[in-house]
Amino acid sequence: xxxxxxxxxxxxxxxxxxxxxxxxxxxxxxxxxxxxxxxxxxxxxxxxxxxxxxxxxxxxxxxxxxxxxxxxxxxxxxxxxxxxx
Numbered sequence: 001x002x003x004x005x006x007x008x009x010x011x012x013x014x015x016x017x018x019x020x021x022x023x024x025x026x027x028x029x030x031x032x033x034x035x036x037x038x039x040x041x042x043x044x045x046x047x048x049x050x051x052x053x054x055x056x057x058x059x060x061x062x063x064x065x066x067x068x069x070x071x072x073x074x075x076x077x078x079x080x081x082x083x084x085x
Contacts, residue, residue, distance in 0.1 A: 050063065050072070054072060054073070054074040055074060058073070058074065058077030058080070059073070060072065060073040061073070
């Protein structure tokens with residue numbers, strides 16, 4: 001009887017380990033997808049803010065990051081200025 005109990009215990013232990021591993025993988029996968037989604041949404045929001053700022057007026061504006069800065073202006077403003085000249 002003890003040999004039968006040992007086999008059942010080993011099967012149950014193996015089943016628990018497999019379930020824990022699968023649950024861990026599913027949680028990791030979902031969290032990775034959620035974080036990627038947040039990153040994409042943040043990127044899209046930043047680009048949309050740049051577009052809105054470029055359309056506001058025809059003044060140059062700066063974009064800053066850790067790697068440096070750049071001054072931007074809407075090209076339509078430059079074309080309008082060229083037409084005026």
